[in-house]
Amino acid sequence: MDEIEIPSLFLCPISLQLMRDPVTISTGITYDRDSIEQWLFSCKNKVCPVTKQVLHDSDLIPNHTLRRLIQAWCTVNASHGVERIPTPKPPIDKTQIAKLLKDAKKFPEMQVKCLKRLRSITLEGERNRSCLEAAGAVEFLVSIIKTYNSTLLLETESNEGPEFLKASDEALSILYHIKVSESCLISIISNDYEFVESLVQILRNDSYQSRAYATMLLKDIFEVADPIHLISLTPDFFTEIVHTLRDQISQQASKAALKLLVELCPWGRNRIKAVEGGAVFVLIELLLESSDKRASELAMVVLDQLCGCAEGRAEFLNHGAGLAMVSKKIFRVSHVVSERAVRILSSICRFSATSRVLQEMLQVGVVAKLCLVLQLDSSYKTKEKAREMLKLHSRVWRNHSCIPSHLLSSYPSS
Secondary structure (H helix, E strand, O other): OOOOOOOHHHEOOOOOOEOOOEEEOOOOOEEEHHHHHHHHHHOOOOEOOOOOOEOOOOOOEEOHHHHHHHHHHHHHOHHHOOOOOOOOOOOOOHHHHHHHHHHHHHOHHHHHHHHHHHHHHHOOOHHHHHHHHHOOHHHHHHHHHHHHHHHHHHHHHHOOHHHHHHHHHHHHHHHHHHOOOHHHHHHHHHHOOHHHHHHHHHHHHOOHHHHHHHHHHHHHHHHOOOHHHHOOOOHHHHHHHHHHHHHOOOHHHHHHHHHHHHHHOOOOOHHHHHHHOOHHHHHHHHHHHOOOHHHHHHHHHHHHHHOOOHHHHHHHHHOOOHHHHHHHHOOOOOHHHHHHHHHHHHHHHHHOOOHHHHHHHHHOOHHHHHHHHHHOOOOHHHHHHHHHHHHHOHHHHOOOOOOOHHHHOOOOOO
């Protein structure tokens, strides 16, 4: 195929590859369906790639004439190794999806079959996922997941479990892969908070895979939620999120749980709820074990937030490796981790600096590391925090044998 020249008419203007399924948009320009769908749906572009005109609709009209010309050209050049392009299947539309959902609602025994069809539609491309949301599939999937929640609570009495459990797992997976829009997520949490409770129930009782999907959906929901929902979460909610971190279900789920805690901890009494849920201990253990840069950054941000309250600092100091771990992370991972580590140490030094704590900070190398912060490349705020700590406790720390002699010159004068 490299030895023959492809007519420019047959090339997609975006990818410059031979079009397999040519479609025309409202500006009259023809593109290959995969390329223009990725441009419109995955990349969230709202203009024609060639004319730069704003697109007021995303309708894609099949260009059957051009497709037949391309197929004929492929047939003529078959001797050069060109394979004939098969006639593409017509894309799914909202009417077909709506009928599928209607049948599943009318005949419960068809739910699992419907869910399997929805999964295959979801995996066929970004356009299909947008079409599913527009046709009401999100509301249907949410109802299935909520049914799972109530069924689980009554399972021993009704003995209905297996079919509902299977349907809910499938619904949860599809809902995650649809990548629900922000406006739809806002609608869910504003009008149907019971769904959030169902996801928490899944965190408590379900398989690792379903727990991972539930965690990632909760992260997406609370990133767009109203503050009233952020401050009204129960301690049990934080306990289950912390258990997701503790169990290390997957890297993706762990990062989603960390992002969720970053989002929630600044609100109301959420820091205390997270501490009571065991977050501090789990975060320290995660930081001791993790080699992933982004996970370490997120964990350190959350730990910094939790050490902003007395309960968090007490739990931090109860962990035998807390101070040593935070000190060790400085200059080892990233600027974000270093800055947050210094902030954590600053909170300890200002509000929880007992004689025992000050001696431990000397012994595990915290004070030496603070001196090093003053010498090496750090932000102005980070250096100022290190300087303040060293000055604040200079009577205990200055000239101590635990500080290497080459760092003593950095110790600030009182």
